[in-house]
Amino acid sequence: MNKMVFKINEQKCRGCRRCEAACSWTTSGMTNPRLAGIKIFKSEEEGRDYPVINQTCYQDFCGKAHPKEKGNNVPLCVTTCLFGAITLEGEVI
Structure with missing residues (x-):
C-alpha cells in the first residue's frame, strides 16, 4: 500500500x-471530466476554484501516470498541474 498523501493548495488552483x-x-480513452477521480469546484461568490479528489484516489495509487514517468508512482493529476495546486507528501513507494 502506498504511503503518499495528496496535498491540495486551493489558492494555487487556477x-x-x-x-x-x-x-x-x-x-476512458476520451476526455470526459465526469469520469475523472478529481473534480474542480468553482465558487463564484468567492472567485475561487477548489480541487477535490475522490476517496478511492486518496486510499491507493490509481496507476495513472505519465507514460514517460510510469515507474515513479506519481499520479497523472499531480504531474499535469502547472501551478502546484496538487502535490504529494510523504513516501512515494
Whole structure:
C-alpha cells in the first residue's frame, strides 16, 4: 500500500481542469471530466476554484501516470498541474 498523501493548495488552483482531463482520458480513452477521480469546484461568490479528489484516489495509487514517468508512482493529476495546486507528501513507494 502506498504511503503518499495528496496535498491540495486551493489558492494555487487556477481552474484550468488539466487534472480532470488527464485523469478522465486515461480512464476512458476520451476526455470526459465526469469520469475523472478529481473534480474542480468553482465558487463564484468567492472567485475561487477548489480541487477535490475522490476517496478511492486518496486510499491507493490509481496507476495513472505519465507514460514517460510510469515507474515513479506519481499520479497523472499531480504531474499535469502547472501551478502546484496538487502535490504529494510523504513516501512515494
